Amino acid sequence: ALASPAIAQSNPKVTWRLTSSFPKGLDTIYGGAEVFAKHISEATDGNFEIQVFAANEIVPGLQAADAVSAGTVEACHTVAYYYWGKDPTWALASAVPFALNARGMNAWHYHGGGIDLINEFFAGQNLVVYPGGNTGVQMGGWFRKEIKTVADLQGLKFRIGGFAGAIVAKLGVIPQQIAGGEIYQALEKGTIDAAEWVGPYDDEKLGFQKVAPYYYYPGFWEGGPTVHLMFNKAKFDELPKNYQALVRTAAQATDANMLQKYDHLNPTAIKKLVANGAKLQPYSPEILAACFEAAESTYAEMEEKNENFKKIWGSIKAFRKDYFLWLQVAEYANDTFMMQLQRGGKLG
């Protein structure tokens, strides 16, 4: 029951700035930060306000974590693997090829010790980090021509993210770094042969199917990439305990919400893309197997040289093995039957 009188427990006025690594046009991933800020503002009656800035409004998207680490802004919404060049351990917090899918990643983060392990590492960067979104497994990219064998990868100019790029480079791919807004033209002109972006909902807005119609899947380098909310550690530690708790609660809700939104938007988008000319193609078993071997040998090299990488990858690897054992029992059998019904036109 509501008991008056109210005890004067105050929610102090706090205003933070959060820099996103994403442009507003990526409404679902960019929107995650707005969702997070709304949770916090509403629960505190507007006393804890987080102002969200798109990439480049304060700092460029790929410098978001640096700005938080330095205390230029209190928070950011970014993907940890953007910063793998500092230390490949960053990538583990988000996604590396052939790791976990979205549910697995969240199980590891929240109950497999993941959040503690990565915060132990990030404390050294003056950061406190929590999962703050997931796209689900991404698509494998748009290709001007079909690729079937590992030989077809040789010399292929592929716009693909940093860590994954370094792995496919082992198979002859020439990774390209191109900003989102320039991909279409580069594919059209043939400056590049292929490009990966996100998944159907985000890809559909850019019209890639007109210039590179072969739409490969899955994006095995992002089985369930964690988008992060990162906070300057000193600023986070200064927050009252109830605000720290609220940040964690809101982050977990925000994290779930992004995947839920993508899961709702992608089905409609994939249908539109196919109707507009996208040709869906699975990566061949040969290519997947070769990429897996390249990834595993990369991890083995990194484990030799990097204690943090070894510790965190060891934890993910141990869970991965059992997770994919269990997944093939009830979930996979159920999904498989439902897909058979869908293909058979039985789902209405």
Place this chain on the structure above:
Amino acid sequence: ALASPAIAQSNPKVTWRLTSSFPKGLDTIYGGAEVFAKHISEATDGNFEIQVFAANEIVPGLQAADAVSAGTVEACHTVAYYYWGKDPTWALASAVPFALNARGMNAWHYHGGGIDLINEFFAGQNLVVYPGGNTGVQMGGWFRKEIKTVADLQGLKFRIGGFAGAIVAKLGVIPQQIAGGEIYQALEKGTIDAAEWVGPYDDEKLGFQKVAPYYYYPGFWEGGPTVHLMFNKAKFDELPKNYQALVRTAAQATDANMLQKYDHLNPTAIKKLVANGAKLQPYSPEILAACFEAAESTYAEMEEKNENFKKIWGSIKAFRKDYFLWLQVAEYANDTFMMQLQRGGKLG
């Protein structure tokens, strides 16, 4: 930056009681209510306290929603399908056979209009409801003997939940209602032939493999059952706006957390169960297909008679079709390859 002085915005003292439908022994599902209460207490510095009571401490587990509807307690943590006897529309909010998996159910709830649709319905029961947990697809039950054909279902005494029980009854199953604590003995004595409970983590504690070793999958009647947090509508409406917002935020975090916890616990449990004698068996395509037809004909009958059922099932059905179309592209291809690696012993 932290700006003092603090504005005296108060978090008023509120104490609520929440009755769970679960015993404490089901630590993960029962624990969901404690997780929820902790989020709320911590974010309000202990000013909004929700006291959690296990099933039977205030009311029996299957009367939790009634107690909330009547205002005996402010809140409960339950599964909406328990109450399908009042109106089968209740079951739609949680799970019906061959509907969505956990990710799909959440996508529908949070972005496909599900939460609004079900609250429109539940307002008539003086309830406000939010998703507050998910187990993922459950297992299909423990059987004393193998079942391979629809003929094997004839006369089978199966302990299975209400709504699903009514559907398999169409195929000759004789559904049994037995409390959790009595299942083992009933299976041992042969009073019943089979029983479904939850999934590996919860099932493992009860030792069913010793008396009914055939462990079938998937539990197609619970592809991704939503556990609910339900609130007395009048009490919820009395809350200050910031507390209402916090309840929603904490519910979404709690909902995600339960699945994350099961996803972490089930892999270890399934290995233990198999090591201790459980014989994993997929339901045969013949049985799945017959159960699907029985379910679809049941839904068609209910749609004829029940406007609320028709409206909500129509919404789920429309999403289900496209959801399982998209799911078979990137997610399924990625999971399939990872499972092949697991079976090939390549995941370490």
